[in-house]
Amino acid sequence: LFSSEEEELYVLDCLGYFMIFMAACTFVALLFQDVPYGRYAPSTGRFRVDARIAWFVQELPAFLVPFCLVVWTSSAKTSLLPNQLVIAMYFCHYIQRSLIYPFLIRGGSVLWLVGWLVNMHSDHILRNLRKPGETGYKIPTGGLFEYVSGANFLGEITEWAGFALAGYSVHSTAFAIFTAVVLSSRAVSHHKWYHAKFEDYPKSRKALVPFLF
Numbered sequence: 001l002f003s004s005e006e007e008e009l010y011v012l013d014c015l016g017y018f019m020i021f022m023a024a025c026t027f028v029a030l031l032f033q034d035v036p037y038g039r040y041a042p043s044t045g046r047f048r049v050d051a052r053i054a055w056f057v058q059e060l061p062a063f064l065v066p067f068c069l070v071v072w073t074s075s076a077k078t079s080l081l082p083n084q085l086v087i088a089m090y091f092c093h094y095i096q097r098s099l100i101y102p103f104l105i106r107g108g109s110v111l112w113l114v115g116w117l118v119n120m121h122s123d124h125i126l127r128n129l130r131k132p133g134e135t136g137y138k139i140p141t142g143g144l145f146e147y148v149s150g151a152n153f154l155g156e157i158t159e160w161a162g163f164a165l166a167g168y169s170v171h172s173t174a175f176a177i178f179t180a181v182v183l184s185s186r187a188v189s190h191h192k193w194y195h196a197k198f199e200d201y202p203k204s205r206k207a208l209v210p211f212l213f
């Protein structure tokens with residue numbers, strides 16, 4: 001009779017050996033056929049899938065399933081430092097592979113999206129600082145305003161930096177540089193202005209770049 005832990009280990013061992021067996025089969029198959037994606041994808045294939053979506057869908061379970069297991073199951077083994085290091089290595093790889101890599105394939109688009117969202121969210125916060133009929137200024141809170149005075153400007157600068165990366169041209173780069181010059185100056189001015197106007201302005205808040213500047 002096996003304990004449940006022994007059974008678990010037995011299943012795990014079987015899966016491990018099965019994977020090694022499959023690796024041998026795959027080795028033989030690959031002597032005759034390249035894996036048909038990227039440069040080896042058939043140009044006339046009927047079921048072509050966007051590379052970003054394909055990477056995301058393929059790799060996400062490799063991150064999510066172990067992640068949920070670690071979060072939702074408690075085991076004495078996962079509290080041991082060496083095991084935690086191995087788990088951390090695994091997650092470092094799969095967070096990058098499933099959540100970051102697919103969106104960097106075309107370069108810049110994620111940066112643009114993040115910047116755009118930050119810009120819209122921050123503008124939304126500013127718009128709602130004044131109640132109807134109110135004038136004057138208040139200390140903005142929430143979102144990236146917790147870290148910088150110019151959160152809306154940081155968003156917009158990031159957005160155009162992503163655009164420049166995606167466009168990969170002197171024109172898009174020029175646009176991004178120009179925007180960065182104008183908006184970083186405005187962020188610094190706002191920052192100084194807030195400090196002059198509000199005695200209780202958060203000391204840790206920076207002008208434009210969280211924790212730095």
Ligand code: NDP
Pocket residue numbers: 119123126127129130136137138139140152153156178179182183186
């Ligand atoms: P500001 O942050 O100066 O102002 C945005 C709005 O929020 C204004 O209506 C302003 O009112 C209000 N507001 C700002 N701070 C406060 C506060 N503390 N309390 C109450 N209300 C506040 O941004 P800009 O007007 O300079 O820019 C607006 C948008 O346009 C931003 O998203 C920016 O990124 C973008 N932009 C882009 C440029 C580019 O080159 N691409 C150039 C300039 C702006 P009020 O007008 O009364 O100050």
